[in-house]
Amino acid sequence: MAQTYDVVVIGGGPAGLSAALTLVRARRSVLVIDGGQARNARAAGVHDFLTRDGCAPADLIATGRAEVARYGGQVTEGHVVSARRDGSAFAVSLHGGTTVHARRLVVASGLTDELPAIEGLAELWGTDVLYCPYCHGWEVADLPIGVLATGAESVHQALMFRQWSHAITLFLNGTIDPSPAELAQLEARQIGVVTTPVTAVISRMGRLDAVELADGDRVEVAALALLPRMVARTEFLGELGLHAVPHPSGLGENVETDNEGRTSVPGVYAAGNVADVSAHVVNAASSGLRAAMALNADLVEDDTARAVLAMPQG
Numbered sequence: 185m186a187q188t189y190d191v192v193v194i195g196g197g198p199a200g201l202s203a204a205l206t207l208v209r210a211r212r213s214v215l216v217i218d219g220g221q222a223r224n225a226r227a228a229g230v231h232d233f234l235t236r237d238g239c240a241p242a243d244l245i246a247t248g249r250a251e252v253a254r255y256g257g258q259v260t261e262g263h264v265v266s267a268r269r270d271g272s273a274f275a276v277s278l279h280g281g282t283t284v285h286a287r288r289l290v291v292a293s294g295l296t297d298e299l300p301a302i303e304g305l306a307e308l309w310g311t312d313v314l315y316c317p318y319c320h321g322w323e324v325a326d327l328p329i330g331v332l333a334t335g336a337e338s339v340h341q342a343l344m345f346r347q348w349s350h351a352i353t354l355f356l357n358g359t360i361d362p363s364p365a366e367l368a369q370l371e372a373r374q375i376g377v378v379t380t381p382v383t384a385v386i387s388r389m390g391r392l393d394a395v396e397l398a399d400g401d402r403v404e405v406a407a408l409a410l411l412p413r414m415v416a417r418t419e420f421l422g423e424l425g426l427h428a429v430p431h432p433s434g435l436g437e438n439v440e441t442d443n444e445g446r447t448s449v450p451g452v453y454a455a456g457n458v459a460d461v462s463a464h465v466v467n468a469a470s471s472g473l474r475a476a477m478a479l480n481a482d483l484v485e486d487d488t489a490r491a492v493l494a495m496p497q498g
Contacts, residue, residue: 189213190483192276192286194264194420197222198465199456200292201248202472203479208255210480215284216252216259217276221417223294223457224465226310231319233466244465264293267452268423274451287486288479291421291439291447291454292472295461297412298436300334300357304385305408312392313385314409317341319464321348327406330395332382333359334411335434339366345409346373353403355395357382378403411435414461424449436461445475453479 191207193200196218204216222241224230229238236244249259263279267289277283297315299306305313314320328351331342339362342354353376356362362370362377370377384396385408394402414436416428421439426449428437438461445453453475456468463471 187213188273188285188287189215190286191215191288191290191479192217192274192284193290193292194267194276195219195290195292195294195456195458196245196249196259196261197292197294197456197468198244198248199294199458199463199468199472199475200290201245201252202469203290203292203453203455203476204252204257204259204472205248205255206473206476207480208252208257210476212480212483214252214257215286216249216257217262217264217278217284218259219263219293220261221294223297224310227319228311228323230465231322232464233469264420266420266423267291287451288483289452290445290472290475290479291418291426291452291458292456292468293417293420293458295414295416295436295438295457297414299412300332300410302332302382302385304387308385308387308392308408312387312407314407315412316464317344317348317409320407321345324407325349327351328353328404330355330403330405330408332395332408332410333357334413336360337411337433337435339370341409341411342375343369343373346375350374352376353378353405355382355403414438414457416458416461418458424452426452431461433462441475443474444478445471446478451482 190212191214193204193216196216204214207214224241266277325348329349331354333356346352355378380397386394394404396402416438418428439454439459441454441459445455455471455475
């Protein structure tokens with residue numbers, strides 16, 4: 185008979201590995217399934233993570249995997265195509281036909297960044313095309329930085345990046361129409377505003393060189409910031425009735441959970457960016473810990489109830 189794990193963790197990033205580490209240290213049998221789609225894989229380093237600042241994302245994951253394995257946890261690479269109820273447990277099917285079973289699930293599958301369809305932009309995403317000033321601001325400090333407007337929060341993003349550089353240009357790109365108050369803020373902070381649409385992002389030897397406009401002009405920038413639409417990876421959860429919903433920030437969609445990672449489906453927990461599109465790496469790891477603690481308490485109650493039922497009667 186095939187093994188039923190206490191927990192299957194779908195996603196091997198900081199959230200999933202943190203949950204797995206907590207659970208294997210609680211003496212639970214755990215399998216982590218990693219689809220190899222790390223959002224920050226192209227970034228030079230992880231930042232704002234105490235004791236790990238500047239660590240390469242791949243090194244962080246390798247260290248996490250080793251820590252999980254040290255306590256007997258298993259990590260496998262694979263692409264989950266579906267998760268469903270199977271009696272009192274769950275069945276998780278992988279591409280290729282393998283199915284594994286678990287008493288509980290942790291969904292830590294991350295998200296997908298949906299980028300504007302501008303020539304050359306996607307190729308630089310995660311390197312010179314940026315999102316978060318706290319993650320990348322120090323590395324581009326004092327350089328000319330462009331901010332590509334994608335929505336209502338883009339003016340705020342430009343004002344944020346002004347903390348790191350005096351040379352900020354906001355490209356409206358036909359996306360937003362700043363209010364008079366916002367234009368006054370941008371002028372006061374000496375942030376340039378370009379109204380001509382952006383047609384391409386120009387790179388030279390793999391590094392950002394300039395933004396090209398519809399009129400043929402080019403604006404030289406060393407970095408380009410934008411707010412992508414961030415959508416949780418939930419396509420495999422349909423049979424469980426779990427779907428992404430709009431995030432309160434308006435920046436994308438994620439799975440709703442309570443403060444301890446419980447979803448609307450009993451026995452299924454979620455952690456990391458799949459449950460919070462705005463979570464940084466350290467937040468994702470923390471949410472994995474919280475979800476694992478709540479899940480283990482759930483299993484303790486279940487183990488106890490089963491033990492009581494197994495007691496001799498009379």
